Amino acid sequence: MLGTVGAAGPASSPTPSPPAPPAIKSMADLLAATKPTDWRPLDPENTLYVDLAAGRVVIELAPAFAPNHVANVKALAREGYFDGLAIIRSQDNYVVQWGDPNGDDAKKKKPIQKAKATLPAEFDRAMAPDLPFSPLPDGDVYAPDVGLSGGFPAARDPKSGRIWLAHCYGMLGAGRDNDAASGGGTELYVVIGHSPRHLDRNVTLLGRVVSGMELLSVQPRGPAPMGFYDKPELQTPIKKIRVAADVPPAQRTSLEVLRTDTPAFATLVDIRRTRREEWFLNPVGRIELCNVPIPVRPVTALKAP
């Protein structure tokens, strides 16, 4: 319990860096005060566009955590596997999932050309000096240690030396059956409710929605068990899924993400922990991993005079 954490020492002072300047009271203030170098553009080679009739969902992939799944999902996208498939599941307070509506029918299912149908799990990986990790010292119910790694919420266990992505809102995972090696990326899901952190290290996470989340989260919930749509007309078609690098530059959605290894980001975490806006009457002084915002903005903002 938190009282115990505080009494034990380090977590009693959760601020890892000097507090934010008094003039910075809100996330808007902080973002206005950032320097261009506090931001990094998305890498088109590790960005996925999910195009629906309603608009585009942009996903940043996480090759540092799931290199094989990222490579396979890119291969699936590049052979057009996802084009014409559909959102087949929307379970309230849990996930939206897309894939082949006929995936369970050997005769009807869409064939895979060069990509792999399944892959060994990538539930976690070894901690490494070259893998960034900005710790969040506020504690966590599910893991010994949590923080941000390259723009993704992550957790780690220094005793075992393992690190993994965390199932926060908007995270992208590869659905699987009971066998650990039954996933691979042909069915993908995005978290749309209270973060189901009990899924951590039980499914391979491979990315995060950075734009267009509101197109997924409002999908009507499916009436069948686990939120599956029991009628094809309830499904939302996937027009296409492409790797951003394959899309002509003029058709790309150019975004940049606030670097999570910068003083600016540490300041952001501090102001979100201490909530200096006038509206907050009883700021709690702590923040949980999945409540830490990871700001994204159009690249054009950088170029404004």
Place this chain on the structure above:
Amino acid sequence: MLGTVGAAGPASSPTPSPPAPPAIKSMADLLAATKPTDWRPLDPENTLYVDLAAGRVVIELAPAFAPNHVANVKALAREGYFDGLAIIRSQDNYVVQWGDPNGDDAKKKKPIQKAKATLPAEFDRAMAPDLPFSPLPDGDVYAPDVGLSGGFPAARDPKSGRIWLAHCYGMLGAGRDNDAASGGGTELYVVIGHSPRHLDRNVTLLGRVVSGMELLSVQPRGPAPMGFYDKPELQTPIKKIRVAADVPPAQRTSLEVLRTDTPAFATLVDIRRTRREEWFLNPVGRIELCNVPIPVRPVTALKAP
């Protein structure tokens, strides 16, 4: 941090009661094994029906925590205040909110008859022997102590003797302006994303959605700042909001809730913590407050042979 919590003592063994019988592997198993007395019907006098064109949202009110807000919202419902108002805000990963679209226009806003326009805040209350509290010993980032109280997620601070409702998914709150006493229930919101626990003790919570949550969570996100709808045609009308006791019995939605102060509920928490379903390969052995399910079912289930 959690490692410290475990090392410190009590939280190293988070199960407060004997573990679940081995035959019970899932929530479905547990629910099938419950006795009728493990359930309690909703009290029609403290149940709110929010009727939309798409269906009914059922809310259990929490008079033990916010007696004045509950009384006022019931008074507002009984004078027909909400009927014909609208959902005016849907902010992704945050809240859906309803109220008077003309609330800021003194000439156009709907008059209140007998109920109160504003009320002093009920952010928290004193702990008391007659207020049930089933502690959840898994720890929490935001509060010294968390658990379930009468079917609601709650947090408390034994040092100060205060207890409060927690902003988990589906909780109902009374929107307010900067002044603590500027709420009162004319504008109500429901949490639709990762639980914004930093709002705890900053807004009065007064209930929980127990049915129809999927009607609120899919409301298209509003394009204006904070998810407000900037055009009236984007709003979803509220047909009416009524206290269940005022609705003819044949038109009521009769639900019952698994009691949170029973051994059955403790077993449920244990199986959700240890995840015995075959699918889980690495059960974490811990559970966070807002991931604890609080089951609800039609009362007819009780009467089945």
